[in-house]
Amino acid sequence: xxxxxxxxxxxxxxxxxxxxxxxxxxxxxxxxxxxxxxxxxxxxxxxxxxxxxxxxxxxxxxxxxxxxxxxxxxxxxxxxxxxxxxxxxxxxxx
Numbered sequence: 034x035x036x037x038x039x040x041x042x043x044x045x046x047x048x049x050x051x052x053x054x055x056x057x058x059x060x061x062x063x064x065x066x067x068x069x070x071x072x073x074x075x076x077x078x079x080x081x082x083x084x085x086x087x088x089x090x091x092x093x094x095x096x097x098x099x100x101x102x103x104x105x106x107x108x109x110x111x112x113x114x115x116x117x118x119x120x121x122x123x124x125x126x127x
Contacts, residue, residue, distance in 0.1 A: 054066075078117060080118055082121065082125070085121065
């Protein structure tokens with residue numbers, strides 16, 4: 034088995050939560066934690082909190098440009114959303 038090293042950067046302010054999490058792990062535990070987290074993201078079908086955040090920011094830009102949104106009843110909106118997305122939104126309090 035060969036090892037592949039992939040590096041990435043973290044911003045000390047924006048990624049403060051990730052830095053704290055990784056600092057709390059032993060050096061040998063970090064790679065395993067990162068692999069588990071990436072696999073969990075893949076298993077969710079690729080929809081991440083970051084994806085939702087980017088969609089919200091795009092909606093904000095459109096609204097600022099004059100777009101409008103018609104009101105949709107909650108039951109209708111829920112019927113169109115995948116269960117994993119609804120669960121993630123509930124966890125976020127949205």
